[in-house]
Amino acid sequence: MPQRYRSGLDDDAWIMLWLVPQTMRMQVVPDSQEPTEAPLVAILHISRACKPFRRRDIETLMATMTRRNHADALTGFLVQAGDNFLQYIEGSRTKVAACYRRIETDRRHTDLTLIAYAELAGRRFGSWDMGYFMGDADGTERLEPVMMGWRGAQSELIEEAVRINAAAYRPDAADRMGFEIAPCPVLLRRLFG
DSSP: OOOOEESOOOSGGGSHHHHSOGGGOOEEOOSSOOOOSSOEEEEEEEEEESSOOOHHHHHHHHHHHHHHHHHHTOEEEEEEETTEEEEEEEEEHHHHHHHHHHHHHOTTEEEEEEEEEEEESSOSOTTOSOEEEEOOGGGGGGHHHHHHTOOSOHHHHHHHHHHHHHHHOOGGGOOTTSSOEEEOHHHHHHHHO
């Protein structure tokens, strides 16, 4: 079962490299190999909004994330299901750790929980600064128990999130907001059974 890591750690040594035991660091097989200078890692985390996010809030969040992720060479996706969020981030270990520290101090959400961490041989979402998926608000309270109840390896959980995401992605659903967007009933049906 994935270990839970709560926010509130103030020492830089919290970085995933130190928290995740060596036995839990597993390779994720990439779609494509790409040369990298720094080791690539991926994290999967969940959190809950402190207050409801309106469309304008999401637009602002996505614009900021896309700009910052592009500058830091981070890629991944964000799923919003009601007030709950699930986010997959991949990039260099130091950039992912710095991003997670920023997320940890963001007052717009609470209950930040690191679900999985894996070292990568290559990027899975190299063309996405940050994809966005709209979830089904009806099943949001089940998001955390499903993710926390995972019994396989952390790398398998990340692989499952990537696979479900690929099945749910609909490029025809991109809208004029300027970032990748798609409804993800396939993802949520798969997560929530």
